[in-house]
Amino acid sequence: MAVNEGLSIGALAKRTGLAVSAIRYYEAQGLIAPWRNAGGQRRFDRADLRRLSFIMIAQQFGFTLPQIKAELDQLPGGRTPTKADWTRISQSFRAALDARITTLTKLRDNLNGCIGCGCLSLEACALYNPVDRAGEKGPGPRYLMGDEPAA
Amino acid sequence: MAVNEGLSIGALAKRTGLAVSAIRYYEAQGLIAPWRNAGGQRRFDRADLRRLSFIMIAQQFGFTLPQIKAELDQLPGGRTPTKADWTRISQSFRAALDARITTLTKLRDNLNGCIGCGCLSLEACALYNPVDRAGEKGPGPRYLMGDEPAA
């Protein structure tokens, strides 16, 4: 337990609450990059705890791993990220979040006037030309909201 | 094109913008229940257009098919649903939506104070005992936010 030995994957798992397999998976996806000790085992440093924290929170917000990776890739390569680094990357992040909340709220208000009033037919329903595509959430191809109302 | 022949699956697809395969899939999941014509082909009636509309909108809001089915199952079995029926089922729906928006907003505000300030470490971060689990979005098992900060 010398100061500079780094954390094992199990230790990281315990401290974050993530499964060991999940952490390995994040490495495979390029979200973290541990080094290896003499015996070939992964070693992480403290900064990785914060990266994992960020990943977990970002997922709660509904971001995909590639999106999260894009954010994390903006962190400095060489040195340990500072508070300022984290603040910076959380900015663009916040913007995306705001957009998501706005869209959801608009949709809810439309729901009020549209499904709520029983007008839910394809002709002239505001929900069919949606404000924006509400985030490409969920797996698999996705054909959202239509076209040609009265073909 | 007699008044009472019902719509073919292709017609439905064209009017909703859904893929034919998606509509068949919804039937398999019990979200719609077309009848068959003499030749064994599916026939839908106009009410199904509205059911599909509801499905599409509900998905935009982030609901899963089982959840949507639960709502649709509250529609009257025998007769064609009325405006009042749709209004009623949209109520519980709206409540869930409101909750989702609230959670997201709270999280965003925490992001402000928490990641934004650089405090993103496991000890004493408000985001680690999250307000609520933010919706079981996304496939696969999910271990959310932790425990035992300083084991």
Add this chain to the structure above:
DNA sequence: CTAATTGCTAAACTTAACTTTAGGTCAAGG
């Protein structure tokens, strides 16, 4: 020093929500 943990890799399995493919049937127009 040895047994019990913990870690390693590669590959297969899981869930949701569909799509694609393969091989055949039905319906509508000319």
Add this chain to the structure above:
DNA sequence: CCTTGACCTAAAGTTAAGTTTAGCAATTAG
């Protein structure tokens, strides 16, 4: 009547985000 285009079923493939399994190697506790 025949040919196209729409439909049918069943089964397999797809994506995301992991988990599970199998068979070994490295660490650590006693």
